[in-house]
Amino acid sequence: MPVYNFKTMAPVPSASDLVDIVLTRTQRKTPTVVHPGYKITRIRNFYMRKIKFTQQTISERLTAMLSDFPRLSDIHPFYSDLCNTLYDRDHYKLALGQINTARQLVDAVARDMIRMVKYGDSLYRCKCLKRAALGRMCTILKRQRASLSYLEEVRKHMSRLPALDPNTRTLLLCGLPNVGKSSFMNKITRANVDVQPYAFTTKSLFVGHTDYRYLRWQVIDTPGILDHPLEQRNTIEMQAITALAHLTCSVLYFMDVSEQCGFSIEQQCNLFRSISPLFANKQLVVVINKIDAQPYDTLESDKRDMIERLVKEGGPNTTMLQMSNVSEVGVSSVKNHACDKLLASRVDSRVSMKKTDSVMNRLQVFYPTARDGVVREAYVPESVLRERERAAAEGGEGKKTRKSRIGYAPTKDDDDDDDEGDETPAESGDEMMVGNGGGGAGDGGRRKKTARELMWENGGPGVWAPDYREQYDLLDPEWRFDAIPQILDGKNIADYFDPDIEEKLRMLEEEEDRLQAEYEAADMERTDGHDTRLDEMETAQVAEIRERVKIARAYKDRSGGRNRPALPREIRGRIKDCHDDDAKLKADAIERRLARVGVDASSMLERGRKREREGPREKRRQSRNARGDAEMEDASSGDYDEDGGVSMKVEGDERSKSKGAIKRQRKERVESARREQSMARSHSRPREPSQIGLKDESMAKVARMVEKKGQRKWFGGSGEGDHTKSVHLVKWCNTGKKRNGTHYSR
Amino acid sequence: MPQHEHMERHRKLHGRRFDAEERERKREARLSHKRSEFAQKVHGLRAKLYNQKRFKEKATMRKTIAMHNERSNKHANDEAVADGAVPAYLLDREGVSRAKVLSNTVKQKRKEKAGKWEVPIPKVKPVADDEMFKVMRTGSKKNKAWKRVVTKCTFVGDNFTRKAPKYERFIRPTGLRMKRANVTHPELKTSFQLDILGVKKNPSSSLYTNLGVLTKGTIIEVNVSDLGLVTTSGKVAWGKMAQVTNNPELDGCVNAVLLV
């Protein structure tokens, strides 16, 4: 279903603005540099592009305009009629038609001129043609000044039309001017329509929305209608007629019995008769308004007769109701009645439509046949049943079933119904019981009043609120209502407040005692009664060591050092101070030096030596393994692949030896290889994990080297995490005779 | 949801801000200063356009002011002497308006007396052949150069058929052929788009006339049957001469003045 929202239409520029827009766009979006020296085809293309672009822009804009404005034949007949009365259909169509022809003319001009440019033989000629083309297109646009300004006005007005949905549930208020339509509208919706004591206050349709039965109802306020022939009606009245004619709705015909509006009841009846053809197929309510000024009962009998006859003439769909906007008597009943009627008729029409049949045919209700004689009912807990029984016994027969009050405040009516005050707690207690599963059954049925009930008893929300201090759980219940100061002795107590402060303090003290005891015990054990205190000489030594450390540190700081983390000597010793042949420091020297700063070097040296001892052995072991592998390979290739490169080399090496020796050697080698193989098989040994995926030992060696190289940087040095960015000196900025700052571009 | 004249409605209900009138007055007062600031700052094409606009506005303003002042203005015609209470020495004087009328008629007469065949554009710059024609090289080796293409707009009659390529020396491109001209009637001061019937005379050369080339100053014959002009003998004229007043190859259209 289309949504009638005319607010999204883009503004229509005036003719001169449109010309500006188009030409600016061409200037901005097409190339601007061309020279007479260019190849003529390039020049021609340059200008053809300009013409084409302008034409495209214009037709784009005009097309957008044409598609924005609704076609009167496509929209809902109500809207198309409304547009007709407001904007004059012919004028509207003419304006759009002219825009359309303008678009075609522009296209034709562009086509002709581009054809001419194709024969242009100089830049000057092409340029003149472009100028002529753009000028002609702009002239065509300028001629549309009147249509464009008309369309802009129409757009503005349309965007302010009420967003009225012709297909939804609608109440339509109509009648003579000044009978109180707008007042009623303001009563039931929030539309805020102008109400004044003179005729034709409302000059156009107004839409408001109201709720009834959880549905949204659209209420339309119409301008007043006078009783004269259709041809004489003006635009204001025609809007009301249009709405009456095209909307399926419930019509509320307002009549002013007090005749304050300036029209007699007879005139009002006459109007009803003259527009009654428009009421066909609609739900009609004749609303007798302003009964505060002139009650219906005291109305003269002939006038009353007139009205009653009118209602009878209206047919079976017509009813009469009385109301007053001033005293608000009957306002909601009029609304409810009208809504109910419309709802019923809508449901009827739905049901009578063919659509429902197809659904109904498919609907079937099945009752399962009973499997056995057992009755299976809903389970109600024992306690609840007990409670119910008790409540029934106590509450007696005066108890009514009522809705819970939770969720809404009682209205005046409700209070009128409440003839007994004690009913409320008992009844809501009942509900509570159900909720709690009979938890409060012990208190003999009279349970404590809830805070909500207390609140209502004491004057409702905003007047009385429960005091939550009652529920404080303190050591001494007397403290509950004590005032707690916020500031005490110039300090905010919240800063010092900790619920477990006592507990924490106790634990801390305990821990301290324990640690103290432990420490003392350990001390006793270690010293075995010795005096641990240093004598004078030792103190002096310690002081000296400290001094040296300080000096060394200062020295290091001054020399700048390298930007890498300082490694503790114990770790560094393994690598830097390793004690092989080419180490700079001999063991004694190291020892001496470290002793000077008070470090015991013995363990470090020991470790270094160990490493020294281990290193070669490990290497040896590795190389032996490698050799074994190579030999094995040789053997296999020699055996099975005489032409392989390895065996060729072997032969080359051993050419000088005697044949028998060679043979023997080879045999031996094969033997040993076999043995090795079988041994390898007997306790198969996996390759070292670091060598998996590498072809042979040489590759493994390369890999090891690469690994070491890579690690050299990481270890101790600044790694990739230590971002440093050296200043990049731009050469041209920093060389030459000019000094910094002598030239503005520096 | 705002509907209809919601702004007016809001104003009616809540009024405007207390200094609204004052602000409006000030804005109005500032406007001339703003404009002058802009006018002094703007340059280039925008300045030109802006000045044109302002000039037009000022002209209309001056006109309206003059109109309002009309009653107090002194017109020559007002001095026209009313008969009756006139001193004798002023009797042969006349209102100035009479003189005006006379001078106008004299001018008119002079105009009519001028030569009947005088054309609006008496002199034109001749168009040389090498400007008019482009050499078209033909032959499979493109070594022959005897064909010419006309580079200006031409009129080609309805029933023209091209000659065989072997004999066709001059080629008139279809893209440059014109069928209609925008003809201005100098007395009616209106323009009509009329069909061209033929080219009577191209001032540059008779060859161009034969080829039907339309350049500035060319005399063409146009179909005026739609205008309903009548000859002195009472017949409806349908062909009339007109002179081309623009360079059609530069403007993409033929503009002409009717010769009457």
Ligand SMILES: Nc1nc2c(ncn2[C@@H]2O[C@H](COP(=O)(O)OP(=O)(O)OP(=O)(O)O)[C@@H](O)[C@H]2O)c(=O)[nH]1
């Ligand atoms: N005493 C009385 N006056 C009413 C009642 N309803 C409306 N009026 C007055 O009637 C006058 C007109 O009310 P409107 O609601 O503007 O009437 P309307 O039918 O919308 O009038 P138009 O928009 O001009 O067609 C106002 O001065 C209202 O105060 C009513 O129930 N009792």
Ligand SMILES: [Mg+2]
């Ligand atoms: Mg009203």
